[in-house]
Amino acid sequence: MKKLVKYGVLPACLLLAACSSKPATEKKPAKEDKVEQSSESKEEKTKKQIEKDGDIILRAIFTDHSSGFTTLMGTSVDKWKKQITEKFVDENASKYLPAEDFTLELTTETFTPEKILELFDQARFKVLATIGDDYEITKVEDEGDTATVTFKSRAIATRDLANLINRAKSSLFENGIEDVKKLEDNTDPELEKRLSLLNNFLFYYAFDRLNEDFGYIEPREYTLELTKTKEGRYILSDESFLELRKEIFVNEYSADGAETRKGSNSSQSDSTSKDSDTSSTSKDKV
Numbered sequence: 298m299k300k301l302v303k304y305g306v307l308p309a310c311l312l313l314a315a316c317s318s319k320p321a322t323e324k325k326p327a328k329e330d331k332v333e334q335s336s337e338s339k340e341e342k343t344k345k346q347i348e349k350d351g352d353i354i355l356r357a358i359f360t361d362h363s364s365g366f367t368t369l370m371g372t373s374v375d376k377w378k379k380q381i382t383e384k385f386v387d388e389n390a391s392k393y394l395p396a397e398d399f400t401l402e403l404t405t406e407t408f409t410p411e412k413i414l415e416l417f418d419q420a421r422f423k424v425l426a427t428i429g430d431d432y433e434i435t436k437v438e439d440e441g442d443t444a445t446v447t448f449k450s451r452a453i454a455t456r457d458l459a460n461l462i463n464r465a466k467s468s469l470f471e472n473g474i475e476d477v478k479k480l481e482d483n484t485d486p487e488l489e490k491r492l493s494l495l496n497n498f499l500f501y502y503a504f505d506r507l508n509e510d511f512g513y514i515e516p517r518e519y520t521l522e523l524t525k526t527k528e529g530r531y532i533l534s535d536e537s538f539l540e541l542r543k544e545i546f547v548n549e550y551s552a553d554g555a556e557t558r559k560g561s562n563s564s565q566s567d568s569t570s571k572d573s574d575t576s577s578t579s580k581d582k583v
Contacts, residue, residue, distance in 0.1 A: 350531040351446035417497035454551035512551025
């Protein structure tokens with residue numbers, strides 16, 4: 298257990314002017330109106346394209362639905378997620394060296410820091426994909442080389458997740474949360490990093506292994522920035538996605554009666570543990 302914890306137009310116009318009392322320029326406004334109308338149509342077409350591409354991306358993130366994604370992004374949803382995760386692991390694995398000092402050993406499995414980071418990021422994608430397709434695009438803005446999509450969607454209540462992660466501790470540790478509290482009193486200079494990595498593992502464990510339920514935040518507005526390609530399509534950058542992910546995981550509890558991941562309603566009994574579950578897990582950003 299101790300090891301686990303480590304881880305010809307001009308002439309015609311002149312002729313008409315000589316034969317009529319009407320101004321020769323009478324038809325000019327009509328020509329200007331036509332040009333203006335044409336310009337408006339182009340703008341509308343652009344906005345429709347932005348909305349279409351934004352919908353493809355949001356559907357892929359919130360439902361795992363892949364229609365149109367490969368054509369737009371040049372890669373499948375699965376490959377796109379994989380490269381996001383690989384980048385996350387590469388950027389964070391160096392924090393946990395030497396790796397053997399941060400490795401978790403369970404009864405039948407061993408998890409290196411790189412593996413924990415990979416499983417954690419994959420679990421975050423899985424949690425996002427439960428939000429569903431009831432989002433609503435409310436506004437699109439063409440900004441030249443970029444575009445902004447504003448939409449309304451429910452979000453993930455991260456305080457609910459914190460409580461569930463604490464339950465996962467009870468499943469893994471002999472004395473549950475008490476074992477972790479003892480760690481928090483330790484003078485180990487690497488304690489903060491150990492607990493952070495442990496919480497990453499518990500997040501994965503709760504929502505992949507234990508299939509825990511959780512509630513959502515009521516719909517609110519979010520924005521997504523897209524980048525215009527030379528073909529006139531609008532794609533999502535990694536940075537834009539990561540910014541959205543931070544916003545979708547909201548540091549709040551779900552309201553009593555809110556719809557949950559499994560389609561039921563959160564009960565009052567779930568909320569009674571909110572005040573008691575106050576370990577360091579609830580302070581971590583997902």
